Amino acid sequence: MTRPMLELVGLNKRFGDLTVLHDIHLRVGQGELVFVIGPSGSGKSTMLRCCNRLEEPTSGSVLIDGADITACSPRALNKMRLNLGMVFQGFHLYPHMDAVGNVMLAQVKALGRSKDEARARALEMLDRVGLRHKSDAMPSALSGGQQQRVAIARALALDPKVMLFDEPTSALDPELVGSVLAVMKDLRTSGMTMLVVSHEMGFAREAADRVIFMDGGVIVEEGQPEAIFTNPQAERTRAFLSRVRG
Amino acid sequence: MDGLDRFLNTFFNGAIFARYLPDMLAGVWVTIWLAAAVIALGLTLGLLLACLRSYGNRVVNLCIIVFADLGRALPPLVLILIMYFGLPGLGVRLSGPLVLILVLGFVLAAFAEEIFWAGLTSVARGQWEAGRATGLGFTQTLIHVALPQAIRLAIPPLVNRVLAISKMTALGSVIGVSEILAVASTAQSFTGSAAPLTMGAIAYVIVFLPLVILTRILEHRYAWKV
Numbered sequence: 001m002t003r004p005m006l007e008l009v010g011l012n013k014r015f016g017d018l019t020v021l022h023d024i025h026l027r028v029g030q031g032e033l034v035f036v037i038g039p040s041g042s043g044k045s046t047m048l049r050c051c052n053r054l055e056e057p058t059s060g061s062v063l064i065d066g067a068d069i070t071a072c073s074p075r076a077l078n079k080m081r082l083n084l085g086m087v088f089q090g091f092h093l094y095p096h097m098d099a100v101g102n103v104m105l106a107q108v109k110a111l112g113r114s115k116d117e118a119r120a121r122a123l124e125m126l127d128r129v130g131l132r133h134k135s136d137a138m139p140s141a142l143s144g145g146q147q148q149r150v151a152i153a154r155a156l157a158l159d160p161k162v163m164l165f166d167e168p169t170s171a172l173d174p175e176l177v178g179s180v181l182a183v184m185k186d187l188r189t190s191g192m193t194m195l196v197v198s199h200e201m202g203f204a205r206e207a208a209d210r211v212i213f214m215d216g217g218v219i220v221e222e223g224q225p226e227a228i229f230t231n232p233q234a235e236r237t238r239a240f241l242s243r244v245r246g
Numbered sequence: 247m248d249g250l251d252r253f254l255n256t257f258f259n260g261a262i263f264a265r266y267l268p269d270m271l272a273g274v275w276v277t278i279w280l281a282a283a284v285i286a287l288g289l290t291l292g293l294l295l296a297c298l299r300s301y302g303n304r305v306v307n308l309c310i311i312v313f314a315d316l317g318r319a320l321p322p323l324v325l326i327l328i329m330y331f332g333l334p335g336l337g338v339r340l341s342g343p344l345v346l347i348l349v350l351g352f353v354l355a356a357f358a359e360e361i362f363w364a365g366l367t368s369v370a371r372g373q374w375e376a377g378r379a380t381g382l383g384f385t386q387t388l389i390h391v392a393l394p395q396a397i398r399l400a401i402p403p404l405v406n407r408v409l410a411i412s413k414m415t416a417l418g419s420v421i422g423v424s425e426i427l428a429v430a431s432t433a434q435s436f437t438g439s440a441a442p443l444t445m446g447a448i449a450y451v452i453v454f455l456p457l458v459i460l461t462r463i464l465e466h467r468y469a470w471k472v
Contacts, residue, residue, distance in 0.1 A: 054375050075383075082381040092376035096394045105390060106380035151376075158380060 011060035038214035085155030093139040125153035145176030259441040273429035281412040287351030292358025317356025342423040365396030405461035
């Protein structure tokens with residue numbers, strides 16, 4: 001494997017008595033796309049949110065390109081988060097700013113770019129997700145798929161080392177899913193390191209380097225997409241896949 | 247006809263209107279700057295307190311909540327009388343206008359804090375997460391992401407509160423502040439006529455009706471643009 005861009009070491013997360021993540025070890029190599037599947041409540045979203053400490057891990061560490069994000073000051077955390085682009089299920093665009101404003105804000109305030117620089121970069125990123133013509137549209141005037149692509153542009157504009165996707169297509173109407181997946185495929189081709197939690201099995205088969213199956217807060221099984229989908233080893237994986245396929 | 251004459255003479259006596267017009271204009275001016283000072287103090291303080299509250303320090307928040315609850319529970323007139331007639335007993339003598347501005351400003355701040363806070367708490371959690379995930383600090387996310395949304399939500403209830411508090415400048419008449427109502431009731435006791443009071447009512451309408459209309463425009467402007 002290439003050098004790990006994202007590494008989870010012995011990650012644990014407990015809410016009171018409830019153990020949500022138990023001793024997670026995971027390495028995502030540079031340019032690798034790791035796809036996480038598993039039943040609802042299996043801890044996959046929590047794992048993703050621990051990577052940038054939106055959720056505080058109970059113990060263990062998360063390394064971004066070798067730097068430990070779990071052992072840094074609040075100020076350093078803000079800087080470290082610039083290395084991790086995050087895409088949410090619910091888009092979370094800022095409703096009071098147009099598309100280009102959404103992509104500019106953190107560039108100016110967190111990265112310290114000038115407004116002109118940030119605007120140029122924002123337009124470039126909106127172009128990349130196919131929405132340059134919507135740069136001055138307010139989020140409420142955009143479809144779900146368009147909002148999600150603006151959200152991806154917002155994350156990309158900060159030049160992250162790793163992109164985290166938390167069920168990026170789950171809130172979309174079926175006919176809008178394709179446009180978001182196309183952007184993700186383009187990112188994959190350009191060599192972005194990606195950790196994706198999703199139920200888009202077709203996309204996983206086509207684009208993922210590795211698939212991870214989680215259940216009950218642990219990684220049950222991992223392997224090549226083809227191997228996981230056609231010949232799962234664990235009983236829990238088999239049961240989950242047969243349920244998903246219906 | 248006799249009845250109508252009596253009515254007009256009681257409430258709309260032209261000679262009395264003319265005689266007290268200069269005093270009334272001075273009163274209008276006093277009411278306007280008092281209201282402006284109260285609004286500036288109340289909104290600024292209310293916004294600052296709501297922002298401070300979002301940092302979640304328990305001691306600070308307890309103080310803010312006590313301030314907001316007392317400010318909303320006590321009738322402003324009680325506070326005005328205590329400060330104007332009570333404080334001199336401690337050797338602190340504040341002028342009537344200052345007492346009025348401080349009390350009404352604090353009362354508005356108490357309401358404004360609660361309204362801004364309600365706005366802040368109704369900003370979706372995901373908005374905060376989006377801000378923080380892109381490397382913005384807490385204060386940056388507060389200022390650039392949460393506050394603009396909270397303020398838009400706060401404007402309709404806020405303008406109503408601002409209007410209600412502004413009209414309470416009439417309480418200044420109790421402590422000798424020569425605003426509209428004080429001028430009117432002084433004139434009423436000199437002339438024995440209700441006409442000055444009518445004049446005061448008209449003055450209030452002239453001062454506050456544009457404000458009411460302005461708030462409609464503001465509410466409209468701050469609605470989400472699509």
